[in-house]
Amino acid sequence: xxxxxxxxxAVGRPVSIHTDDAAKARLKGRYRTExxxxxxxxxxxxxxxxxxxxLLSTIVTQAIPALRQNYVTLPIDLSAAKVDPAKLDEVxxxxxxxxxxxxxxxxxxxxxxxxLLRGLISTGTGVFLRKDIAxxxxxxxxxxxxxVPLDDFADLYLKGLLADVGxxxxxxxxxxxxxxxxxxDLTFGDDAMQxxxxxxxxxxGENGMLTxxxxxxxxxxxxxxxxxxxxxxxxxxxxxxxxxxxxxxxLDSTAPAASGQAFLRVIETPEASRxxxxxxxxxxxxxxxxxxxxxxxxxxxxxxxxSREPELAGVWGAVVGSFLTMIVTLAIAFPIGVSAAIxxxxxxxxxxxxxxxxxxxxxxxxxxxxxxxxxxLAVFLNFFGMPRSAPxxxxxxxALMTLPIIIIASRASLRAVPPSIREAALGIGASKxxxxxxxxxxxxxxxxxxxxILGMAHALGETAPLLxxxxxxxxxxxxxxxxxxATILPVQIFMWADFPEAGxxxxxxxxxxxLLVFLVIMNAIAVILRRRFERxx
Amino acid sequence: xxGYLVVLLLVLxxxxxxxxxxxxxxxxxxxxxxxxxxxxxxxxxxxxxAAGPAxxxxxxxxxxxxxxxxxxxxxxxxxxxxxxxVPQVEAFIRxxxxxxxxxxxxxxxxxxxxxxxxxxxxxxxxxxIIWAVALVLSASGFYWAYSRIAQAYRARHVVERILRAxxxxxxxxxxxxxxxxxxxxxxxxxxxxxxxxxxxxxxGTHWSPQSAFTGAGAExxxxxxxxxxxxxxxxxxxxxxxxxxxxxxxxGLMAAIYLSDYASKSVxxxxxxxxxxxxxxxxxxxxxxxxxxxxxxxxxxxxxLGLNVASESALAAGVVMGIMIIPFVSSLSDDVINAVPxxxxxxxxxxxxxxxxxxxxxxxxxxxxxxVSAMLLAVSRAIGETMIVVMAAGLAANLxxxxxxxxxxxxxxxxxLLVGDQEFDSAKTLAAFxxxxxxxxxxxxxxxxxxxVVQKYREQYD
Numbered sequence: 001x002x003x004x005x006x007x008x009x010a011v012g013r014p015v016s017i018h019t020d021d022a023a024k025a026r027l028k029g030r031y032r033t034e035x036x037x038x039x040x041x042x043x044x045x046x047x048x049x050x051x052x053x054x055l056l057s058t059i060v061t062q063a064i065p066a067l068r069q070n071y072v073t074l075p076i077d078l079s080a081a082k083v084d085p086a087k088l089d090e091v092x093x094x095x096x097x098x099x100x101x102x103x104x105x106x107x108x109x110x111x112x113x114x115x116l117l118r119g120l121i122s123t124g125t126g127v128f129l130r131k132d133i134a135x136x137x138x139x140x141x142x143x144x145x146x147x148v149p150l151d152d153f154a155d156l157y158l159k160g161l162l163a164d165v166g167x168x169x170x171x172x173x174x175x176x177x178x179x180x181x182x183x184x185d186l187t188f189g190d191d192a193m194q195x196x197x198x199x200x201x202x203x204x205g206e207n208g209m210l211t212x213x214x215x216x217x218x219x220x221x222x223x224x225x226x227x228x229x230x231x232x233x234x235x236x237x238x239x240x241x242x243x244x245x246x247x248x249x250x251l252d253s254t255a256p257a258a259s260g261q262a263f264l265r266v267i268e269t270p271e272a273s274r275x276x277x278x279x280x281x282x283x284x285x286x287x288x289x290x291x292x293x294x295x296x297x298x299x300x301x302x303x304x305x306x307s308r309e310p311e312l313a314g315v316w317g318a319v320v321g322s323f324l325t326m327i328v329t330l331a332i333a334f335p336i337g338v339s340a341a342i343x344x345x346x347x348x349x350x351x352x353x354x355x356x357x358x359x360x361x362x363x364x365x366x367x368x369x370x371x372x373x374x375x376x377l378a379v380f381l382n383f384f385g386m387p388r389s390a391p392x393x394x395x396x397x398x399a400l401m402t403l404p405i406i407i408i409a410s411r412a413s414l415r416a417v418p419p420s421i422r423e424a425a426l427g428i429g430a431s432k433x434x435x436x437x438x439x440x441x442x443x444x445x446x447x448x449x450x451x452x453i454l455g456m457a458h459a460l461g462e463t464a465p466l467l468x469x470x471x472x473x474x475x476x477x478x479x480x481x482x483x484x485x486a487t488i489l490p491v492q493i494f495m496w497a498d499f500p501e502a503g504x505x506x507x508x509x510x511x512x513x514x515l516l517v518f519l520v521i522m523n524a525i526a527v528i529l530r531r532r533f534e535r536x537x
Numbered sequence: 538x539x540g541y542l543v544v545l546l547l548v549l550x551x552x553x554x555x556x557x558x559x560x561x562x563x564x565x566x567x568x569x570x571x572x573x574x575x576x577x578x579x580x581x582x583x584x585x586x587a588a589g590p591a592x593x594x595x596x597x598x599x600x601x602x603x604x605x606x607x608x609x610x611x612x613x614x615x616x617x618x619x620x621x622x623v624p625q626v627e628a629f630i631r632x633x634x635x636x637x638x639x640x641x642x643x644x645x646x647x648x649x650x651x652x653x654x655x656x657x658x659x660x661x662x663x664x665x666i667i668w669a670v671a672l673v674l675s676a677s678g679f680y681w682a683y684s685r686i687a688q689a690y691r692a693r694h695v696v697e698r699i700l701r702a703x704x705x706x707x708x709x710x711x712x713x714x715x716x717x718x719x720x721x722x723x724x725x726x727x728x729x730x731x732x733x734x735x736x737x738x739x740x741g742t743h744w745s746p747q748s749a750f751t752g753a754g755a756e757x758x759x760x761x762x763x764x765x766x767x768x769x770x771x772x773x774x775x776x777x778x779x780x781x782x783x784x785x786x787x788x789g790l791m792a793a794i795y796l797s798d799y800a801s802k803s804v805x806x807x808x809x810x811x812x813x814x815x816x817x818x819x820x821x822x823x824x825x826x827x828x829x830x831x832x833x834x835x836x837x838x839x840x841x842l843g844l845n846v847a848s849e850s851a852l853a854a855g856v857v858m859g860i861m862i863i864p865f866v867s868s869l870s871d872d873v874i875n876a877v878p879x880x881x882x883x884x885x886x887x888x889x890x891x892x893x894x895x896x897x898x899x900x901x902x903x904x905x906x907x908x909v910s911a912m913l914l915a916v917s918r919a920i921g922e923t924m925i926v927v928m929a930a931g932l933a934a935n936l937x938x939x940x941x942x943x944x945x946x947x948x949x950x951x952x953x954l955l956v957g958d959q960e961f962d963s964a965k966t967l968a969a970f971x972x973x974x975x976x977x978x979x980x981x982x983x984x985x986x987x988x989x990v991v992q993k994y995r996e997q998y999d
Contacts, residue, residue: 030891030894031891033891033893033894034891034892034893034894036893037892037893037896037897038795038799038892038893040791041791041792041794041795041796041798041799041800042795042799043791044787044788044789044790044791044792044795045791045792045795045796045800045804045808045811047788048788048792048808048811048812048815048860048863048864048867049807049808049811051815051860051863052811052814052815055818055822055823055826055860058826058830059822059825059826335707336707336710337707339703339704339707339708340704340707340708340710340711342704343701343704343705343707343708344708347701347704348708354708356712357708357709357711357712360711360712360714360715361711362984363715363981363984364711364714364715366914366917366918366980366981366984367718367921367977367980367981368918368920368921368922368923368948368976368977368980369921369923370921370923370948370951370952370973370976371718371722371921371973371976371977372718373955374718374721374722374951374955374969374970374973375714375717375718375721375722377955378721378722378724378725378970379717379721383604383721384600384601384603384604385603385604385607386603400710400714403710403711403714404711407711431693431697432697433697433700433701457817458817460819461817461818461819461820461821461822462819463819463820463821463923463924464820464923464924464927464948464952467927467952467955467956468951468952468955468956472956490819490821490924491821493821493822493825494821494824494924494927494928497821497824497825497828497829497928498928505829508825509825512821512822512825515819515822516818516822519817519818519819523817
């Protein structure tokens, strides 16, 4: 169309038939509408693409952190005094790991702080430790360096997802502490701190006193090998500022730190509105700077069952459940679907029964999936008394749902086989059944397989009907058979999306990513089948 | 145990095939041409009769026994179970079964252990019975069929007739499914309407089934009829569907027009897969996207404009549902637009119309019935969509037309009523089936109307 527009005003062309000015204006308007319309269409396509990119990028960016998990390496005392080799099952492995962690922070003494500190490592530590000791008894008898998974909040903080990490800035004045631990006074050489505190949400009190409540940003001063959290600032003589603070990590001495020796760290998110306290941040940073924390491939996520603890939750149980369900679906839907398609396409006489079957199939394809769930609940569970949450029931429900898709695809594929094939087979004396099964069906098979795989991909992503038959139960064990209680990947995603813990958001995205990978693989197989084997007649 | 039986029968079938074949060949002393049917057909005939009836018996057995076993247990322990409600009895039987056959047990007590022991013995007996029945059926079938194999025996006719019966049975599954859906929905809904009059359900404006009962425990009989009014759910469904269609209809239609009439080959090669991927993404993913990304985003925008947007606003759920439906609308419209014959376009172009004029004044009117039908199907899809609204829409039934507020839908309520512990005779759970019936009727009638629109108004050009 652009050619047409440009040629209008081209020099040397015959005089336009639109001689009248009004006609020219009309023509211009019409072309303008044309361009508009075209761009509107392009915008619609672009918008659809944008939505897809937005959706996928959100999922992928959220999923990536969940692929790795942070571990802290602790020297764990497994000597005979702690772990009796004869009674391995009675040992409190959690306590041993926690002791190893508290030993790293000797100046954490109060009970509350100790509990906070213990909370840095995962509650599943004991289970892992016991499993590893059972696998390798050589660990026993001494102190071993053992990597312990961090708790979800600690893990998220280290991934930079809970609070902005903030950066250390040198303080351009001297800092003098009054004590090395407890609640102390800090004397700053000038009043720059006050302006800073005001900028970070400190509450103004009497006599220029500034209080940093839990609603304000956290100001941490690191010097003399320790860290102090500021709680209040008040102006003093000679333009100095006296700050009250709580020591998080003990200082080496009360010697004043010269200008540039002390570092200020500002964590913008107020302590009250984040899930990790200043103390935990300081401890984690200490562990991190000591090189004890490492980020590993998150094998827990890929190879274990579900859990209420985000750092211990895995998708393997759901993947196995999905796999078992899909086997049942395929085993039921494929033979029945293909048989029905063969009958309707090759054998069925045109009578009321077949018309009714066809109308039924088309209607079933449009029935909301949740209605199939209601059917499964009322018929399979309540009427036949089949087990709840079992892959076999889920598979049957999904099979009924996939059936119309497979039948419709198979019929199309059978119809595409030219009649000459049938006539040739019949002509050399094959029976109708032989014609269909020896000649027509093999030729239609690639198309049928493509349709089946697409139907299965559809079933794999289906969630609603399985909620109805109890596959939403919280199941930790990896299902071992078709009647074991199980959950499936989409339902697992649904459940995790509902959990309030921040760590589950990444896990959910990662589980979605796994589901999408499976779907992409299935669709790719379908496309390859179509490209390689489908014949055009 | 029964697994072994099935394997044994399959082995038997394979053996019978071979035996039948050999016997057929032997009956004509190797001159296969004299047989009426091929040796393989004789083999198949024998195999079908040797294993078929037995396998059928096993299928029936495995469908029927769990119910019979449970009812025997409930019967034997009727004195212990007399004080319990239906869910407790179910839990009891479930636990007994789990203890007998392994599985997750709630908590054990002596009665349950006794029940489990009885369960086990009943199950052993029934397993023995099915073994005996299957073996007798198999042996007699084999004997009967074996004695039939002869030169003139028409094994092919028998085999093909059985095969055809199997094919017909498979096609009838579709009808059976529909019947199953209709019957189960109607049956459970009738039980619901015995407790709550249907006019209160259809026209009531108050929905809060969670507070359905006044009493507790065994006294919980009095059903408050006034809290099962489905109008707010229906209004919420329509609101979200409306928003979804507002997004999907223009974008989907314009995308279809662009792709069929304007786009170059390379654009189409990219855009078609994009739409297909969009169509292939599971709805639970859309739900997650709606709940965790879109809803907070809308809330943020609303806040910055000074509007109070609920965190589970109808807008977020509707927009994401619209995105989900775009490929559906566009692929259906694409088919319809492509079905308009080229001669119409050529004729319009020959009269001097621009492309957009051709589309707007010739192609779209010609395709209108198809497009209307596509939109109706999309609406039906949006109404039945579950996961997006379960994850992103609210739970409380608000009767409002404000898209910034939280509304709930029919499907959300079905899920909330049926997920978790259920008692199957309470009005609360049965209400879900009544909602399911309404949903089924609405989508079905939309589909039928869509079909009729096309049939009635389609113009034949070729």
